[in-house]
Amino acid sequence: xxxxxxxxxxxxxxxxxxxxxxxxxxxxxxxxxxxxxxxxxxxxxxxxxxxxxxxxxxxxxxxxxxxxxxxxxxxxxxxxxxxxxxxxxxxxxxxxxxxxxxxxxxxxxxxxxxxxxxxxxxxxxxxxxxxxxxxxxxxxxxxxxxxxxxxxxxxxxxxxxxxxxxxxxxxxxxxxxxxxxxxxxxxxxxxxxxxxxxxxxxxxxxxxxxxxxxxxxxxxxxxxxxxxxxxxxxxxxxxxxxxxxxxxxxxxxxxxxxxxxxxxxxxxxxxxxxxxxxxxxxxxxxxxxxxxxxxxxxxxxxxxxxxxxxxxxxxxxxxxxxxxxxxxxxxxxxxxxxxxxxxxxxxxxxxxxxxxxxxxxxxxxxxxxxxxxxxxxxxxxxxxxxxxxxxxxxxxxxxxxxxxxxxxx
Amino acid sequence: xxxxxxxxxxxxxxxxxxxxxxxxxxxxxxxxxxxxxxxxxxxxxxxxxxxxxxxxxxxxxxxxxxxxxxxxxxxxxxxxxxxxxxxxxxxxxxxxxxxxxxxxxxxxxxxxxxxxxxxxxxxxxxxxxxxxxxxxxxxxxxxxxxxxxxxxxxxxxxxxxxxxxxxxxxxxxxxxxxxxxxxxxxxxxxxxxxxxxxxxxxxxxxxxxxxxxxxxxxxxxxxxxxxxxxxxxxxxxxxxxxxxxxxxxxxxxxxxxxxxxxxxxxxxxxxxxxxxxxxxxxxxxxxxxxxxxxxxxxxxxxxxxxxxxxxxxxxxxxxxxxxxxxxxxxxxxxxxxxxxxxxxxxxxxxxxxxxxxxxxxxxxxxxxxxxxxxxxxxxxxxxxxxxxxxxxxxxxxxxxxxxxxxxxx
Numbered sequence: 001x002x003x004x005x006x007x008x009x010x011x012x013x014x015x016x017x018x019x020x021x022x023x024x025x026x027x028x029x030x031x032x033x034x035x036x037x038x039x040x041x042x043x044x045x046x047x048x049x050x051x052x053x054x055x056x057x058x059x060x061x062x063x064x065x066x067x068x069x070x071x072x073x074x075x076x077x078x079x080x081x082x083x084x085x086x087x088x089x090x091x092x093x094x095x096x097x098x099x100x101x102x103x104x105x106x107x108x109x110x111x112x113x114x115x116x117x118x119x120x121x122x123x124x125x126x127x128x129x130x131x132x133x134x135x136x137x138x139x140x141x142x143x144x145x146x147x148x149x150x151x152x153x154x155x156x157x158x159x160x161x162x163x164x165x166x167x168x169x170x171x172x173x174x175x176x177x178x179x180x181x182x183x184x185x186x187x188x189x190x191x192x193x194x195x196x197x198x199x200x201x202x203x204x205x206x207x208x209x210x211x212x213x214x215x216x217x218x219x220x221x222x223x224x225x226x227x228x229x230x231x232x233x234x235x236x237x238x239x240x241x242x243x244x245x246x247x248x249x250x251x252x253x254x255x256x257x258x259x260x261x262x263x264x265x266x267x268x269x270x271x272x273x274x275x276x277x278x279x280x281x282x283x284x285x286x287x288x289x290x291x292x293x294x295x296x297x298x299x300x301x302x303x304x305x306x307x308x309x310x311x312x313x314x315x316x317x318x319x320x321x322x323x324x325x326x327x328x329x330x331x332x333x334x335x336x337x338x339x340x341x342x343x344x345x346x347x348x349x350x351x352x353x354x355x356x357x358x359x360x361x362x363x364x365x366x367x368x369x370x371x372x373x374x375x376x377x378x379x380x381x382x383x384x385x386x387x388x389x390x391x392x393x394x395x396x397x398x399x400x401x402x403x404x405x406x407x408x409x
Numbered sequence: 410x411x412x413x414x415x416x417x418x419x420x421x422x423x424x425x426x427x428x429x430x431x432x433x434x435x436x437x438x439x440x441x442x443x444x445x446x447x448x449x450x451x452x453x454x455x456x457x458x459x460x461x462x463x464x465x466x467x468x469x470x471x472x473x474x475x476x477x478x479x480x481x482x483x484x485x486x487x488x489x490x491x492x493x494x495x496x497x498x499x500x501x502x503x504x505x506x507x508x509x510x511x512x513x514x515x516x517x518x519x520x521x522x523x524x525x526x527x528x529x530x531x532x533x534x535x536x537x538x539x540x541x542x543x544x545x546x547x548x549x550x551x552x553x554x555x556x557x558x559x560x561x562x563x564x565x566x567x568x569x570x571x572x573x574x575x576x577x578x579x580x581x582x583x584x585x586x587x588x589x590x591x592x593x594x595x596x597x598x599x600x601x602x603x604x605x606x607x608x609x610x611x612x613x614x615x616x617x618x619x620x621x622x623x624x625x626x627x628x629x630x631x632x633x634x635x636x637x638x639x640x641x642x643x644x645x646x647x648x649x650x651x652x653x654x655x656x657x658x659x660x661x662x663x664x665x666x667x668x669x670x671x672x673x674x675x676x677x678x679x680x681x682x683x684x685x686x687x688x689x690x691x692x693x694x695x696x697x698x699x700x701x702x703x704x705x706x707x708x709x710x711x712x713x714x715x716x717x718x719x720x721x722x723x724x725x726x727x728x729x730x731x732x733x734x735x736x737x738x739x740x741x742x743x744x745x746x747x748x749x750x751x752x753x754x755x756x757x758x759x760x761x762x763x764x765x766x767x768x769x770x771x772x773x774x775x776x777x778x779x780x781x782x783x784x785x786x787x788x789x790x791x792x793x794x795x796x797x798x799x800x801x802x803x804x805x806x807x808x809x810x811x812x813x814x815x816x817x818x
Contacts, residue, residue: 192636209635213680225669225692226618226761227601228785230661237670238657241650248647252639260634261646262680264673271622271671271690281680283634352635376637 003109006342009101009398010391016097017390019045020081021089029381032083033127033151034134035063035160042081046096046119053104055117061170062134062142062161063121067100069107070114073182075404076364077102077397078118080134080356084126088383090189092123094371094390098187102397106405113405114182120356127151127160135359140175176363183331184360185400186368187393189385191353193376201389202396203347204335205368208358209285210324212296216243216303219313222268222276237266237275239312246302247282254295256350257286287350289323325358331367334407338400339369342392369396412518415751418510418807419800425506426799428454429490430498438790441492442536442560443543444472444569451490455505455528462513464526470579471543471551471570472530476509478516479523482591484813485773486511486806487527489543489765493535497792499598499782501532503799507596511806515814522814523591529765536560536569544768549584585772592740593769594809595777596802598794600762602785610798611805612756613744614777617767618694619733621705625652625712628722631677631685646675646684648721655711656691663704665759666695696759698732734767740776743816747808748778751801778805 004012023038023045025031032038043065047057050067058066068074079095099117106113118138125131128149136142147158147168158168195203220234244261251259260283266275282299286292300316307314332348339346349370357366371393374384413421432447432454434440441447452474456466459476467475477483488504508526515522527547534540537558545551556567556577567577604612629643653670660668669692675684691708695701709725716723741757748755758779766775780802783793 190636191633192638193641194638197641211635223785224600224762224787225671226620226667226694226763227599227787228667228761229601229603229665230657230667232602232606232785235657235669237673238653241653244647244650245654248639248644256638258635258637258639260644260681260683262634262675262682262684263678264646264675266671266673269672272669272692273671274669275671283681285635352637353633354635376632376641378633378636 003105006391006395007388008391009394010387012101013094013097013390013394014387016049017089017093020093029086030083030089031085032081034082034122035127035164039063039082039121040164043119043121046081046100049100050117053100054107055103060137060174061166061168062137062174063164063166064134064138064174065119067103067117069103070112072114073180074114074116075182075401076116076118076184076360077186078120078356079186079188080120080123082121082124082126084124084379086381087379088381090373090383090385091191091378094189094385095187098394098397101394102401105398106401111402111405113401115401123356128157130157131354132356132359135356137171137174138176139359139363141359141362142171178363181364183328183404184357184364184366185331186355186357187397188355188368188370189373189378189383190370191373191376191378194349195347195370195372196374196376198347200345200347201372201392202339202344203349203370204332204339205327205351205370206332206348207287207324207326208351208355209287210289210292211283211285211320211322212292212318213281213283213320214316214318215279215281217315217317218243218278218307220276220310223274225272225274228274233274234311235274236278236312239306239310239314240264240278240280242306243303244280246306247299250295250298250302251284254286254291257284257291257295258352259284285352287324325361327357327367328365331365334403335367335369335400338396338403341399342396344392369393412514415800415804416797417800418803419796421510422503422506422799422803423796425458426498426502429502438495439492439498440494441490443491443531444536444573448472448491448530449573452528452530455490455509458509459526462509463516464512469546469583470575470577471546471583472573472575473543473547473583474528476512476526478512479521481523482589483523483525484591484810485525485527485593485769486595487529487765488595488597489529489532491530491533491535493533493788495790496788497790499792499794500600500787503598503780503794504596507803507806510803511810514807515810520811520814522810524810532765537566539566540763541765541768544765546580546583547585548768548772550768550771551580587772590773592737592773592813593766593775594740595764595766596806597764597777597779598782598787598792599779599785600782600787603758604756604779604781605783605785607756609754609756610781610801611748611753612758612779613741613748614736614760614779615741615757616696616733616735617760617764618696619698619701620692620694620729620731621701621727622690622692622729623725623727624688624690626724626726627652627687627716629685629719632683634681634683637683642683643720644683645687645721648715648719649673649687649689651715652712653689655715656708659704659707659711660693663695663700666693666700666704667761668693694761696733734770736766736776737774740774743812744776744778744809747805747812750808751805753801778802
């Protein structure tokens with residue numbers, strides 16, 4: 001029997017996506033939270049598929065499913081099974097499914113390579129105010145205080161683990177020793193529009209961007225919308241408007257940077273009152289940490305100049321910052337070669353979103369392959385990746401593993 | 410005994426302001442709503458003062474107190490007793506108090522002029538979603554549907570009237586016949602900063618501005634704040650920011666126009682999501698109705714251009730429009746002469762806020778005198794007008810009545 005082509009691989013992936021799709025806590029939308037009944041069902045399904053592929057299946061103290069083949073340092077391939085509330089069917093599951101199909105094919109082809117296929121459960125952070133706890137555990141960086149975090153129903157992470165039949169004391173056993181982990185590779189939908197714009201199905205991720213998030217508070221003077229002449233106003237909203245546009249201009253001026261004002265509130269917030277105070281958030285991301293810090297400083301300087309010109313006061317309150325995680329250069333090149341082998345052009349692009357690969361990079365060389373998704377839409381029921389593109393992704397992953405095996409043997 | 414000077418008149422006004430100040434439904438802030446127990450108390454106090462001044466006191470079906478002297482067409486002088494929630498002590502009561510003191514002085518001086526002093530109860534619209542209902546009733550323009558409006562506790566205007574001991578059937582009797590009303594004059598705090606900026610205590614109001622209010626809905630495309638490059642975004646908030654700044658620029662370009670974006674909401678409103686939809690209000694005011702309409706059209710055109718450049722959609726939903734009410738030219742000049750007689754420079758300025766004079770202008774020639782207030786602040790506990798400025802206002806009102814009497818006799 002010949003090896004399946006990309007079209008056949010895509011068909012198989014599509015069937016598996018459809019098998020996982022109904023595993024939701026709500027009938028009309030996808031909600032698959034960490035350590036929920038639906039997580040249990042998805043994990044069991046993944047374990048079934050892993051066993052069918054001839055892998056040895058275990059599950060760690062955070063409910064992460066591991067399917068192993070071969071001896072020696074492992075090529076770890078995986079993604080996550082959990083979803084955001086009202087999410088899509090591809091974000092996470094595609095990477096788990098691609099890894100299972102690829103491992104199955106590699107085994108069938110008799111290629112000698114040690115692989116662990118991984119299905120994580122806590123990437124989205126949609127149940128507890130934590131993300132990447134299951135990949136952090138594998139990387140040996142699980143934060144013990146995570147156990148005290150509470151979900152919307154008042155259940156702690158620890159209580160949820162116990163209800164899932166797990167013993168928190170076993171979490172450290174989930175960690176790989178560095179010598180056991182050769183590399184980590186993850187297939188994931190892009191969640192952005194760049195592959196679609198470039199008309200290419202697959203991309204090689206150069207790294208996961210660093211982020212700075214802060215809130216900006218602009219204070220002016222509230223006043224009667226009818227009685228204060230324009231030239232005597234200190235309108236906090238107009239200052240904030242200029243600052244939001246300045247953030248956009250800055251992000252456009254720096255290379256590969258994005259800046260977003262996602263929340264804004266004008267106070268007191270009445271039609272006929274000049275806003276006296278406005279609070280808005282800025283989320284700024286870039287692969288280059290130094291550039292990101294320069295941009296944050298440039299924004300603050302620009303916002304202060306805008307405030308001064310309008311006789312407003314401005315304050316900045318950072319609430320999140322994380323450095324960039326570059327992907328391993330050699331793994332990137334191997335992924336690019338594998339994609340090129342299939343006749344596609346391997347677009348190099350950064351990931352603006354966080355991924356398990358970020359946590360795994362602390363353990364071993366890590367890399368990611370992105371798969372085109374329609375309209376760049378994710379975290380939304382409209383999320384869609386075609387069977388053909390999934391097939392290309394699985395085929396490229398298989399080719400990557402072959403190249404990886406050839407390189408290490 | 411000599412006539413009191415401005416300082417003495419100011420002292421008397423200040424004492425009366427202090428007498429009304431505690432009449433509030435809440436202990437630590439001023440809340441005096443239409444047809445409330447505190448309205449009753451304030452109306453009774455006004456009636457006591459009117460009787461002390463030798464006026465014949467009646468009360469109409471909306472609780473408006475009227476103190477009359479003389480025969481023939483009346484010079485009607487008044488303002489309102491109700492407040493906004495957490496309002497100040499001068500907005501409204503100063504005009505009632507000034508009228509009572511002035512009528513008292515005119516009577517003492519034996520000047521032959523027919524005066525009605527009026528204390529309205531529903532200017533602010535802080536209880537029912539209506540304003541100026543009590544002055545509309547005097548002008549013969551009370552809207553019957555007003556009776557069905559509901560307050561925050563679910564009580565209708567009609568029920569509240571009945572609880573206040575009034576019969577809605579008597580409302581038409583509150584109306585003046587045109588032949589009975591010679592003129593309406595109102596003293597009111599400016600509620601803006603222009604007199605203070607000009608270092609003058611008193612101003613002559615040229616008219617009450619017209620208003621257009623509408624909400625603007627900008628639709629773009631929500632997206633992941635990390636994965637959509639800047640040049641592929643359709644960020645509704647950035648479009649809205651440009652439109653708010655365009656409204657400011659427009660208002661500055663037209664003469665004596667103000668435009669305010671007081672409310673703004675970005676949806677979905679998460680730190681890490683590009684806003685897909687933004688709704689904001691615009692409140693635009695101007696004395697010249699044609700100019701105002703031109704400005705609204707210019708804003709729409711400009712907003713559409715901004716939307717087109719960013720590939721956004723924009724829609725406008727008007728929810729309030731009222732034409733300007735010019736003040737009577739001859740009354741304005743009489744007020745200006747009276748102010749000049751006292752040695753002050755009568756600044757001519759429009760009113761950006763609505764007033765009972767707006768409703769009374771439908772009945773008879775109407776005019777207003779503005780009194781300086783600190784920082785232009787009103788609708789706020791920090792609202793303040795000095796004793797000296799109140800004294801100047803009362804003295805100017807007396808002088809105006811003398812001039813008015815001389816002119817009509």
